[in-house]
Amino acid sequence: MAPIEGSAPSIGSSMNEGQKATGGDITVYPTKSEVTPSSDILQSTQEAELATETDTQEDVFNRILKANTDTTQHLREGDIVMTKSRSAIDCSDRSCFWPQSSDGIVRVPYVFSPDYDEAQIRWISEAMAEFEILTCIDFVNRTTESDYLNIKSGKGCWSQYGKTGGGQIVSVMKQGCMWKGVIQHELNHALGFLHEQGRSDRDSYVKIMWEYINSGNKGNFKKSDNSNNLGLQYDYSSVMHYGTNAFSNTPGKATIIPIPDASIPVGQRYGLSNLDVAKINKLYNCNRCSTILDSPSGSLSSDNYASKYSGNATCFCLIRIPSKRVSLQFDAFSLKSSTDCKTEYVKIYDGVSQSSEVLLDKTCGTKSPPTVTASGRTILVEFVRGGTGAATGFKISYTSGRSKPRKNGRESDVNNIKSKVF
Numbered sequence: 500m501a502p503i504e505g506s507a508p509s510i511g512s513s514m515n516e517g518q519k520a521t522g523g524d525i526t527v528y529p530t531k532s533e534v535t536p537s538s539d540i541l542q543s544t545q546e547a548e549l550a551t552e553t554d555t556q557e558d559v560f561n562r563i564l565k566a567n568t569d570t571t572q573h574l575r576e577g578d579i580v581m582t583k584s585r586s587a588i589d590c591s592d593r594s595c596f597w598p599q600s601s602d603g604i605v606r607v608p609y610v611f612s613p614d615y616d617e618a619q620i621r622w623i624s625e626a627m628a629e630f631e632i633l634t635c636i637d638f639v640n641r642t643t644e645s646d647y648l649n650i651k652s653g654k655g656c657w658s659q660y661g662k663t664g665g666g667q668i669v670s671v672m673k674q675g676c677m678w679k680g681v682i683q684h685e686l687n688h689a690l691g692f693l694h695e696q697g698r699s700d701r702d703s704y705v706k707i708m709w710e711y712i713n714s715g716n717k718g719n720f721k722k723s724d725n726s727n728n729l730g731l732q733y734d735y736s737s738v739m740h741y742g743t744n745a746f747s748n749t750p751g752k753a754t755i756i757p758i759p760d761a762s763i764p765v766g767q768r769y770g771l772s773n774l775d776v777a778k779i780n781k782l783y784n785c786n787r788c789s790t791i792l793d794s795p796s797g798s799l800s801s802d803n804y805a806s807k808y809s810g811n812a813t814c815f816c817l818i819r820i821p822s823k824r825v826s827l828q829f830d831a832f833s834l835k836s837s838t839d840c841k842t843e844y845v846k847i848y849d850g851v852s853q854s855s856e857v858l859l860d861k862t863c864g865t866k867s868p869p870t871v872t873a874s875g876r877t878i879l880v881e882f883v884r885g886g887t888g889a890a891t892g893f894k895i896s897y898t899s900g901r902s903k904p905r906k907n908g909r910e911s912d913v914n915n916i917k918s919k920v921f
């Protein structure tokens with residue numbers, strides 16, 4: 500997989516590199532996530548909060564800092580709880596990573612504290628479901644496992660780093676942390692990821708504006724001398740990156756400025772980036788073909804579209820637009836015909852997982868499928884291709900369904916991914 504048209508020329512090479520980790524022929528892994536379509540969630544008690552998410556465009560880390568203002572928990576870098584037994588962050592023996600089963604899946608057991616309501620549980624489950632479709636991480640209900648995540652509404656949004664043993668708390672406060680990107684940020688800490696701007700090579704990508712950081716907060720900008728960067732690019736759009744004004748002591752003054760191009764957006768509003776996914780897949784040796792498209796409109800093609808392709812693969816593309824409803828149409832379609840489209844097909848879901856409502860069931864042949872529109876901001880495209888064939892594949896274009904103009908749109912974000920091949 501590789502982008503055919505970069506809306507992010509400055510990080511184009513990083514996307515290529517990132518995609519290597521997730522590309523290639525793969526095995527089909529089952530995902531099991533009891534997630535209802537996002538329409539249900541939008542109608543839930545979270546509606547007001549979700550609407551605000553679209554309007555304010557606030558970055559993930561800023562939300563976390565706000566939620567953690569009154570916390571009594573001792574936190575490092577704003578939201579990481581360090582265990583007493585581990586003074587320095589060192590996971591070189593992999594003991595703080597979650598174990599991989601022989602089927603390639605990394606199962607992370609969890610329990611929810613009983614104080615969440617149904618809508619909150621669905622929302623956290625949807626944040627988990629994106630990991631499950633894009634990576635080999637599978638969050639599973641705990642049965643008897645001794646190491647697990649205890650997800651509860653503590654005071655603030657915080658997590659421990661990596662697997663610490665026993666029932667470790669991931670705090671997702673009901674008021675203030677119920678955002679997909681925030682939940683994914685905290686879960687990613689528990690998987691063993693630190694903040695992106697703490698990487699050993701960060702000074703090549705960002706300038707820290709120390710004069711706008713109070714001495715008590717300077718430790719939050721400490722750089723790791725020996726971080727494991729997994730051979731993958733620095734990611735300004737990582738869900739693990741601080742926002743540009745994090746810990747600023749002067750309103751309007753940035754504490755992190757991208758170099759050399761200060762206009763590159765920093766931080767993430769919506770969820771995991773493609774490089775976040777590539778890093779998880781590399782750290783956990785996942786064999787997964789997946790990609791995210793997060794621009795308000797864009798396109799997706801099958802590998803070698805318009806020429807004969809080869810190889811068996813199952814690939815997933817999560818289209819996640821910033822607002823409104825995703826609508827997609829097929830500009831070209833030719834897949835090998837077979838009974839019940841068993842051999843190869845495209846299937847489309849109204850949401851983020853294979854348990855979401857089906858918008859387009861398995862489709863093959865040469866008749867172009869109808870336009871489909873999701874109930875919300877996400878659509879999942881599943882493409883199974885069955886070896887060498889005469890078919891030429893497909894090309895999809897998608898748009899944000901409603902055309903209401905946006906006040907503070909980020910359509911011009913250079914980091915948003917507009918076009919993909921898979």
Ligand SMILES: [Zn+2]
Pocket residue numbers: 577578579684688694
């Ligand atoms: Zn964090």
